[in-house]
Amino acid sequence: MLKTLLLGLSRTPAVKSFVVAFPLTRRVVDRFVAGETVEDCLRTTRALLDDGLLVTIDFLGEDTTTATQADRVTDIYVELLDLLGREGLADRVEVSIKLSALGSLLKSGYELALDNARVICTAAERTGTTVTVDMEDHTTTDATLRTVTTLRRQYPWVAAVVQSMLYRTSADCLKQTGQGDRVRLCKGAYAEPAEVAHRPKNAVDRNYRRCATILLQGEGRPLFATHDAAMIEHVLSEAGRLDRAIDSYEMQMLLGIRADEQRRLAGLGHPVRVYVPFGTDWYAYFMRRLAERPANVVFLLRALFERPKKRQVQSGF
Numbered sequence: 610m611l612k613t614l615l616l617g618l619s620r621t622p623a624v625k626s627f628v629v630a631f632p633l634t635r636r637v638v639d640r641f642v643a644g645e646t647v648e649d650c651l652r653t654t655r656a657l658l659d660d661g662l663l664v665t666i667d668f669l670g671e672d673t674t675t676a677t678q679a680d681r682v683t684d685i686y687v688e689l690l691d692l693l694g695r696e697g698l699a700d701r702v703e704v705s706i707k708l709s710a711l712g713s714l715l716k717s718g719y720e721l722a723l724d725n726a727r728v729i730c731t732a733a734e735r736t737g738t739t740v741t742v743d744m745e746d747h748t749t750t751d752a753t754l755r756t757v758t759t760l761r762r763q764y765p766w767v768a769a770v771v772q773s774m775l776y777r778t779s780a781d782c783l784k785q786t787g788q789g790d791r792v793r794l795c796k797g798a799y800a801e802p803a804e805v806a807h808r809p810k811n812a813v814d815r816n817y818r819r820c821a822t823i824l825l826q827g828e829g830r831p832l833f834a835t836h837d838a839a840m841i842e843h844v845l846s847e848a849g850r851l852d853r854a855i856d857s858y859e860m861q862m863l864l865g866i867r868a869d870e871q872r873r874l875a876g877l878g879h880p881v882r883v884y885v886p887f888g889t890d891w892y893a894y895f896m897r898r899l900a901e902r903p904a905n906v907v908f909l910l911r912a913l914f915e916r917p918k919k920r921q922v923q924s925g926f
């Protein structure tokens with residue numbers, strides 16, 4: 610109920626204006642977002658690399674409404690990729706992109722997004738790193754997977770994302786088990802109708818396990834994006850059963866969530882990649898993180914209420 614409400618609000622402009630303008634929200638946002646600038650992002654990235662983790666960087670923003678904005682997002686990714694190359698980080702840092710940030714919702718739609726994604730992939734290839742195309746809500750799944758298929762003809766290392774909440778996902782996994790296929794498996798962060806998606810958590814989890822096994826049985830490089838201890842345990846035990854080399858798949862988690870577990874798995878020798886978002890357009894991303902865990906809303910409310918106390922103390926000096 611709360612989850613559905615928060616996901617609904619993540620696409621409500623009036624609430625966005627209120628939340629974004631509220632200065633205290635930032636304290637909670639900072640847990641999940643690396644900062645607003647490329648420098649902030651690189652600082653966070655370096656700290657994660659120092660701890661033996663890998664990184665995928667997301668320039669925040671989605672549902673772009675003008676071609677100029679889509680071009681700007683593309684330029685920022687290209688500059689970022691060139692910088693990663695100059696800084697010698699390209700072997701451990703890649704980027705995640707959203708097609709709706711690259712113009713897929715505009716009139717020319719996926720053609721524009723594909724052109725922009727090609728520009729980003731060319732920069733990634735020049736730099737020596739890879740790109741993952743994030744998955745958005747179910748209305749975009751077919752077009753996003755088609756776009757990834759087109760990109761892979763030229764850039765076979767482009768990763769797709771599939772969501773275990775969708776009924777279709779085991780079939781999508783079966784189509785991507787070829788040698789070198791990079792596929793990120795996550796549960797799915799969007800509010801989806803019962804016609805297309807499992808709603809109970811145990812059904813989403815059951816499908817995650819099924820899809821994880823399909824990907825591990827294939828010849829690709831699965832990227833397991835989850836913080837769920839039961840999913841992690843399933844992946845590791847299936848990887849062992851199927852004799853998978855420890856570096857033939859990745860575990861992935863979001864910045865600010867289960868940081869200890871990220872380091873524990875990396876310490877055991879698993880490649881662990883942290884998703885690092887940065888930029889000013891954090892609202893929708895932040896609301897999805899709140900929706901995933903109602904306790905985060907309590908965390909937010911506490912931050913809002915604690916502030917006046919601090920002010921009183923300060924004004925006492």
Ligand SMILES: Cc1cc2nc3c(=O)[nH]c(=O)nc-3n(C[C@H](O)[C@H](O)[C@H](O)COP(=O)(O)OP(=O)(O)OC[C@H]3O[C@@H](n4cnc5c(N)ncnc54)[C@H](O)[C@@H]3O)c2cc1C
Pocket residue numbers: 742743744745770772795796797798799834835836837838840861862863866867882883884897898899901902905
């Ligand atoms: C690297 C990465 C990339 C992703 N890319 C996409 C994408 O392209 N498209 C998409 O739809 N979704 C994406 N997601 C989000 C994903 O679909 C889930 O919404 C999210 O990961 C929560 O699911 P979970 O597997 O962690 O399991 P859950 O059952 O939701 O959570 C398991 C446990 O993890 C912890 N946890 C989970 N979320 C939070 C949170 N927000 N705050 C604090 N603790 C939390 C809690 O301890 C919770 O009990 C991505 C996730 C990751 C890690």
